Amino acid sequence: MDRLESLTAAEVVAEQLQNAGAACITCSFQAEDMVVLDMVRKVRPDIPVLFLETGYHFAETYAYRDRYAALWNLNVVNLLPKTTLVEHEAQFGKLYQTKPTECCQIRKVEPLFRGLSDYKIWFTGLRREQSPTRANLKKVETHILPDGKALAKVSPVADWTNKDVWAYCKANNIEFLPLYDRGFTSIGCEPCTVLPVDPNNPRSGRWAGAGKVECGIHTFSEKA
Numbered sequence: 091m092d093r094l095e096s097l098t099a100a101e102v103v104a105e106q107l108q109n110a111g112a113a114c115i116t117c118s119f120q121a122e123d124m125v126v127l128d129m130v131r132k133v134r135p136d137i138p139v140l141f142l143e144t145g146y147h148f149a150e151t152y153a154y155r156d157r158y159a160a161l162w163n164l165n166v167v168n169l170l171p172k173t174t175l176v177e178h179e180a181q182f183g184k185l186y187q188t189k190p191t192e193c194c195q196i197r198k199v200e201p202l203f204r205g206l207s208d209y210k211i212w213f214t215g216l217r218r219e220q221s222p223t224r225a226n227l228k229k230v231e232t233h234i235l236p237d238g239k240a241l242a243k244v245s246p247v248a249d250w251t252n253k254d255v256w257a258y259c260k261a262n263n264i265e266f267l268p269l270y271d272r273g274f275t276s277i278g279c280e281p282c283t284v285l286p287v288d289p290n291n292p293r294s295g296r297w298a299g300a301g302k303v304e305c306g307i308h309t310f311s312e313k314a
């Protein structure tokens with residue numbers, strides 16, 4: 091087995107943060123992202139926490155982000171699209187209904203990749219169990235951004251189960267985004283998130299009926 095795969099999540103975090111190079115974490119404030127954020131902030135409290143500010147999040151997500159930003163004194167960096175929501179809808183209307191992949195490209199993928207070009211290490215809360223598209227995820231992968239820059243994409247909880255995530259949050263007094271209490275199992279932009287349609291697939295409430303399973307931020311970058 092790859093040496094990195096045999097390390098615990100905390101060991102992966104500690105080792106990667108010892109490496110030279112600027113590090114950041116992307117955070118949607120879902121449970122697994124909160125686990126990795128908690129581990130990372132305890133080693134490096136001022137790590138930039140990149141939040142994809144699409145303009146379409148649930149009010150509960152914004153409130154939770156702001157509450158934990160204050161509670162943990164987080165260095166939140168809101169990554170903004172080139173257009174405001176008003177400009178975007180004036181130009182395209184409800185693009186999330188007509189062309190969700192284009193909408194994600196404009197409001198998530200492009201801002202993220204622009205934001206990531208400042209860093210060499212990118213922490214994520216991705217897990218293999220979340221979807222078939224993530225089944226082959228490694229704890230540390232090299233990703234090439236569209237501008238040609240390479241960075242290490244680090245997913246310390248890649249091999250964790252949902253149960254592991256909830257146990258960590260409970261043990262570390264991390265409250266959950268309240269939307270979980272309403273039955274959501276994967277939470278993104280409000281117009282593209284419904285309750286799961288397949289109880290065995292936690293991401294089945296994302297872009298339900300649109301034939302789309304990923305926003306593109308984890309599929310558009312190239313693996314080296």
Ligand code: SF4
Nearest residue numbers: 186190193194279282
């Ligand atoms: S998740 Fe939906 S609203 Fe958000 S950027 Fe993608 S298509 Fe647009």
